[in-house]
Amino acid sequence: MPAYDFKCTECAETFEVTRSMSAKDDVCCPSCGAQARKVFSPVGVAFKGTGFHNTDYRPRPKEETAEPAPKTDAPACPAKTEGSSACAECSAAS
Secondary structure, X not given: OOEEEEEEOOOOOEEXXXXXXXXXXXXXXXXXXXXXXXXXXXXXXXXXXXXXXHHHOOOOOOOOOOOOOOOOOOOOOOOOOOOOOOOHHHHHHO
């Protein structure tokens, strides 16, 4: 059976009670006899290994690709036509 933490509404004493999960939460303080409320606290859970969303579906690092071509400082030729490497003016200048 699980153990639950309770806190008294009158004297603020915190105590632990072992009871079934289906039992009602009507617990009295052992010190003063007043009604006590269940205390909720965070649970430390670590999802490690396979079978969990955060390990199976997280973004993978991208594979390294070939280095990109170096950029040229020369502006693109506005008169360049499809199929040719440069226009007549650019060819004459080189």
